[in-house]
Amino acid sequence: MRLVATTVIALRALRRNKMRSVLTALGMIIGVGAVIALVSIGNGAKLQVEASVASLGQNVISVYPGSVSTSGARGGWGSASTLTPDDALAIQREIAGVVAVSPETRDRAQVLANGLNWNTTVFGESPDFTSIRAWDLSEGAMFTEADVRSAAKIAVIGQTIADQVFPGSAPVGQTLRIRNIPFKVVGVLRSKGFNYFGTDQDDAVIVPYTSAMRRIARRTTVNTLLIQALAPEQMFRIQQETTDLLQQRRAGRDPDFTVRNQLELAQVATANARNMTALLGAIASVSLIVGGIGIMNIMLVSVTERTREIGIRLAIGAHDHDIRLQFLLEAMVLSLMGGALGILLGVGASQLVAQLNGWPTLVSMPAVIGAFLFSGAVGILFGFYPAHKAAQLDPIEALRFE
């Protein structure tokens, strides 16, 4: 095969018909561009979901109370409330690979300062809370173990509380009354915004769990035990050992707690996002195929329009396969050129979406390479029939064609 010569011929033919070439490639440009842009947006959404899940904390295992039945009425999750700070201490002491534990209490409470009040959730936590939830302070410092031991009346507040109750002044050092008990604000948490479930994470006041239990809510049990594992690989083992340990501490009673693993939630959330990306990619692939059919259409029209040219080529010595290769190369060059321009368009479009809508986008390299290869394959697939048709022409008939 005269590959070099035929490539020259095909490129010359494309150059002679610039307008037609550009129009033909347009379908491919839009198709590849759409695939890359939509997959980028989908990937961005997936990243956002992952970030949102990560904001719940890193490598976190949670223990929730189970249900109890009272006179035949089953109480639902949380009705058992048998989790205690001692359970937390036992877990930290006895299970390897646990780096932090926080017995968490949650109570709704009215808070008040400077004549402004706000209804919020008061969390009782251990100082490990900031590490477990991967949450830094923007001002001040977290309370300490000593504060927990003394059930100190000090609090760390979320950004929403700072905005609502201490507008225009620095909250650290001021007094916040929780259910009318004065607490000293020692720190403000960095703003985290809304979580995956639509809750404002900054609408919170954090106090030592001992203070919450003895001074605010007068309770002996906690709502949740938060456990942080050293590494993700250990989470399933720690989950199992926690279950065993708590069961052992409740010798003989039916299990009244459940142990959840954050990875499970993360897996569901990212699987949803991944499905969405795949769906977007599939929709965009349809436009790639439509683009390929567009190329086939134009090539078929082109074969008819160029019948005489094909006749001349055959008359002066072109073989069947020279003509076939020429039209195939033309289709491939068009679709690959369209693919390359489509990559630019897709990357540009996803940048533009990121700029205009503030959506995060992530251009995925497999999508770029896949779309480009696919455009080449479409060129061969949809270029073959017109090329074959052109190669079958009879030179005498073709030369007579008007």
Add this chain to the structure above:
Amino acid sequence: MPPVVQLQDIHRIYANGEVQVHAVRGISLDIHKGEFIAIMGASGSGKSTLMNTLGCLDRPTGGRYLLDGVDVSNLGRNERANIRNQKLGFVFQGFNLLARTSALENVELPMLYAPRRISSQEMRERAMHALEIVGLARRHDHLPNQLSGGQQQRVAIARALVNRPQILLADEPTGNLDSKTSVEVMGVFQKLNDEGITIVMVTHELDIAHYCKRNLIVRDGVIVRDELVKDRLIAGEELLKLHQAEAAAKLTAASP
């Protein structure tokens, strides 16, 4: 020296469904190197079929065709394409240049389909040389629509020459040209023939046939007359006469 072309009892029957058309009914013909032949005949006489057979575009249904001593009557599609590329040069009535393609690239085209790869430098040199022969080297970068009919036909002749063929085949080469341009193109053919190139052309114009050396007349698929041209016209002299006539006409028009 053996003839370049030997046709031995050539038949060509077109089977159009039920009807059979016997376009060529037994033509035998020898063409020697350096001949300049005009094939004439009414439409439907079989002259185009004869030409397509000579050009290896069509295969005879009967008889033998020896080109340069080789039997080409039973070659396959691609083998005939190689023969057309290497041993034959075509000039068509409608010029058949590629549109939006420079004269030079048009002339390079047959070399792109040569069985042996030719370097782009050699292609350019040979194409320029062929354009020089037809006197169009200075217009090598012109597109067909920037050239007159006569110039386009000369580009087509350069294209036919570029692979140094055994025979130049021309199908009504002056059919789309005015009489003066026709004489100019015949002048190009005569010059090439003087340099030893064998030319076979189809025409229905008697005066054009008079520029050739030998005339064949085809009727109903057979050659009915085969004669040498006695009072042959020389294009150079005819052009001179035309110029003088034009000048005289101008003088007459200019005088009050």
